[in-house]
Amino acid sequence: VSVLAADLGGTWLRTAVVLGGDDALHAVRRARLRTVFDGRPSDEVWDDVVAQLGSAARSDAARDAERVAVAFPGPLAGGAPLAAPTLTGAAPVPGDLVARIADACGRRVDLVNDVAAAAAFLAARTRDRDFFVVTVSSGIGSRVHRAGARRAQAAYDGEIGHLVVDERADAPACDCGGRGHLGALASGRAIERAARAAAAADPRAFATTACARAGATAATLTNEAHLVPAMLAGDAWSLALLRAAVAPLARVALQTVVAAGLERVYVIGGFAVALGAVYRDALAAAIAGLIDSPAIRCDVRELVRVVDPGTEAALRGAALAS
Numbered sequence: 370v371s372v373l374a375a376d377l378g379g380t381w382l383r384t385a386v387v388l389g390g391d392d393a394l395h396a397v398r399r400a401r402l403r404t405v406f407d408g409r410p411s412d413e414v415w416d417d418v419v420a421q422l423g424s425a426a427r428s429d430a431a432r433d434a435e436r437v438a439v440a441f442p443g444p445l446a447g448g449a450p451l452a453a454p455t456l457t458g459a460a461p462v463p464g465d466l467v468a469r470i471a472d473a474c475g476r477r478v479d480l481v482n483d484v485a486a487a488a489a490f491l492a493a494r495t496r497d498r499d500f501f502v503v504t505v506s507s508g509i510g511s512r513v514h515r516a517g518a519r520r521a522q523a524a525y526d527g528e529i530g531h532l533v534v535d536e537r538a539d540a541p542a543c544d545c546g547g548r549g550h551l552g553a554l555a556s557g558r559a560i561e562r563a564a565r566a567a568a569a570a571d572p573r574a575f576a577t578t579a580c581a582r583a584g585a586t587a588a589t590l591t592n593e594a595h596l597v598p599a600m601l602a603g604d605a606w607s608l609a610l611l612r613a614a615v616a617p618l619a620r621v622a623l624q625t626v627v628a629a630g631l632e633r634v635y636v637i638g639g640f641a642v643a644l645g646a647v648y649r650d651a652l653a654a655a656i657a658g659l660i661d662s663p664a665i666r667c668d669v670r671e672l673v674r675v676v677d678p679g680t681e682a683a684l685r686g687a688a689l690a691s
């Protein structure tokens with residue numbers, strides 16, 4: 370069985386043909402998406418997504434694909450997408466999106482939440498039975514995986530990125546339109562915004578940082594070029610931003626793990642993976658700071674793992690999970 374799998378991210382749309390029984394991906398393609406955060410109207414963002422998927426479906430490699438499986442970056446209700454905050458912010462997803470993709474591709478289309486896809490991929494490769502997957506990239510998403518359990522029915526399953534964790538009136542705005550959400554404080558995009566704001570607020574302190582030495586200004590600083598390299602190099606200003614960002618995530622993750630009795634936290638997503646052990650140490654330290662009871666016996670360094678399931682995880686996972 371051949372499936373055209375797609376991973377719809379906040380930045381890239383990746384597609385590949387996944388053959389059953391074959392571990393290789395074929396005809397991997399990647400297209401840069403321009404989103405509402407690049408000033409694009411949301412209907413044009415969706416036009417683009419539909420056109421890109423249609424073009425991948427018409428390729429030679431996808432000729433035998435029976436269906437299209439899309440890892441989708443947002444909540445789904447009965448397979449229908451409700452929102453895609455990292456792509457189109459607070460705008461609703463068009464009600465006919467799945468039908469339009471099916472039309473453009475000439476195949477049946479299944480949407481699966483992107484973190485659910487990654488969890489399905491991880492589950493096939495770990496001995497852990499019950500675990501928590503958190504993705505830290507453009508936004509924050511999660512999934513509780515339990516071996517043998519049926520998929521949750523609630524559309525809010527895993528949407529921890531949109532929980533209010535900062536109730537101040539001037540808390541950072543979330544891509545979804547809310548305020549003080551976990552994703553607005555702890556995602557890669559949020560940390561980049563916080564760094565720019567901190568640089569603008571205190572130019573003198575910023576001037577001494579590794580980011581400034583690498584040529585960043587409050588307007589031009591990015592994760593990829595400045596903040597991540599500075600964090601990896603141990604820059605104190607940048608690491609303080611990281612500690613502030615992981616604190617609310619540590620709380621939510623620990624509550625989930627303890628409440629559900631899970632054995633591991635797998636952190637995935639471009640931002641966390643780029644930092645690797647630096648991210649793991651920051652999150653583990655924040656979690657350790659929330660435990661001071663003999664009732665919670667837990668080796669935090671063993672609890673948290675930052676893993677890079679590879680860019681293909683969502684593609685393979687979409688084909689597996691849908």
Ligand SMILES: [Zn+2]
Pocket residue numbers: 454530531532543544545546547550552
């Ligand atoms: Zn939100």
